[in-house]
Amino acid sequence: MLTKTQNKYIRSLTQQKYRKEHNVFIAEGDKIAREWLTSSVAIQMIVATEDWVDAHARLIGKHPEASLHTVKEHDLEQVSALQTPNKVLLVVERPPVETTLPLSEWCIALDGIQDPGNMGTIIRIADWFGINHIVCSPDCVDVYSPKVVQASMGGHLRIKLYETELEPFIDKVRIPVLAAVLGGSNVYEQTPLPAAVLLIGNESKGIRDVLIQKASNRVTIPKLGGAESLNAGVSAGILCALLKRS
C-alpha cells in the first residue's frame, strides 16, 4: 500500500528540484531494479506488485533499510514515469557526488547534452567500453532523471559521474582531448588511444567553440550518405568503438 503522501512524494521525484531536495532518484522496471538491489547502494522505498515481491524475497531481504510497499499494478501506474509501467519501482538514495576529477584516465565529457535518452545511452556505452568516467557540463540533463536511469541499464552503478564546468577541466587534463565535430579529421585515421577525453556536444548546437579551441584534435565520422548528422548517442558509440578498442 501507498499512502496519498507517499504517492505524491514519488510522483514529485520526476522533477529534478525534488530529487535534489530529497537526495534520491527513481529506478524502474524489473531488470534495472534487480541491478540496483544487487548493489550496496541504499534504497529508500521498494514499490512492487505482489508477484514481484514474492519472486524476489531474497534480494529485497538484502535491503532492510528500505520500506517495502506491495501494490496493485494500477497503483504502480499512478506513480510510474514510464509509459508502460513495470512491476517494480525503487526510490534510491543518490550516491555521493564524485569530486576528484579524472585527469589522466579515459573519460567522456558532455557539453550540454539535453536528451535523457542520449545521456542514458552514453552512460551505457561508457559501461560497455570500460570508460569509467563521464564529466557533464552543468547545463546537461540531470543524470538521475528517470529516463536517464532507465536508458543507462545499470550503468550508473559502475560509471563515475561528475558535474563541472568543462573549460577549467580541459585546461587541467594531461591527456589528448578529442572533440567530435562535423568537418574534422577522419577518425578512422586516428589510432586507438590508451587514455583520452572524448568531447561530445549538445544535440543541436554541438560543442561550444571555446571548448573546440582547447581540444587537441577534432575528429569526424566520415559521411557516405545524405544525412545531415548522426544522433549524439550513436556518434559517441562509434567514436568509443574506434578510439577505445583494446
Added chain:
Amino acid sequence: MLTKTQNKYIRSLTQQKYRKEHNVFIAEGDKIAREWLTSSVAIQMIVATEDWVDAHARLIGKHPEASLHTVKEHDLEQVSALQTPNKVLLVVERPPVETTLPLSEWCIALDGIQDPGNMGTIIRIADWFGINHIVCSPDCVDVYSPKVVQASMGGHLRIKLYETELEPFIDKVRIPVLAAVLGGSNVYEQTPLPAAVLLIGNESKGIRDVLIQKASNRVTIPKLGGAESLNAGVSAGILCALLKRS
C-alpha cells in the same frame, strides 16, 4: 484554423490503424517539415503557426496539393504527438511500398525492432553511411509512426524501406549476412565489406535463432566494461562504422 473533424483526424494518425487506412503519416517540427516540403512527396495538410507560414511561403508554394491551416500554438499542441510541440506539422502521403527486395546491395535487416526511437535512429544511421535499404520483419514497429519519422531526421526520404519475412529474404540474398549477436566473432577482425546484410535483432530477445542459423557470420562488438549489452541503435551504428567504411 482546424475544424473539429480535422483536429480529430490528425490526432487519429498517432495510431497505425488510421495511418494505414488513410495512407498518410505525420511529420513534425521545423527541420523535418522543411526536409519533407523540399522533397517531391505529396503533402496532404500543412498545419503551422502564422510566423512559420510567413517565413516559409516559398516552400509552402511548392505544394499546391496541400491544404494549409494557419493555427495558434495552442491548436498545434492539441494535435501534436510531441511532448514539446513545434511550429509546424505535416500530414504526408505514404510513398508507395518498395517491393523489389535488394539482394546484392548493402542493407540493414531488422528482426522485430520495437522501439520507435531505435527504428528512427537506425534509418538515420543508414542515411549517414550510405546504406540505401532497410528490410523490416513484419513485427517491427511501423516505420511511419510519428516518433520514427522524428528520429530519422528525414532519412525516410533517402532510404528504401521494405517489410517482409526475413527467412525467405535471407535465403535469397547473394551477399554475406552478418548477424549482430553477443558471443560471436570479434567484429574488429572483420574487414569492411563491399556489400552485406547486417542483421539486427529485437531489443530484448535479439535475433531469432532460425535467422542466426542462416547468417554467414556472427559478429560481436567486444566488451571491455560491465554493461550487459548495448542499445540496438548504437550497436547498429558501430557495426556500420566498422563494416561499411569506404
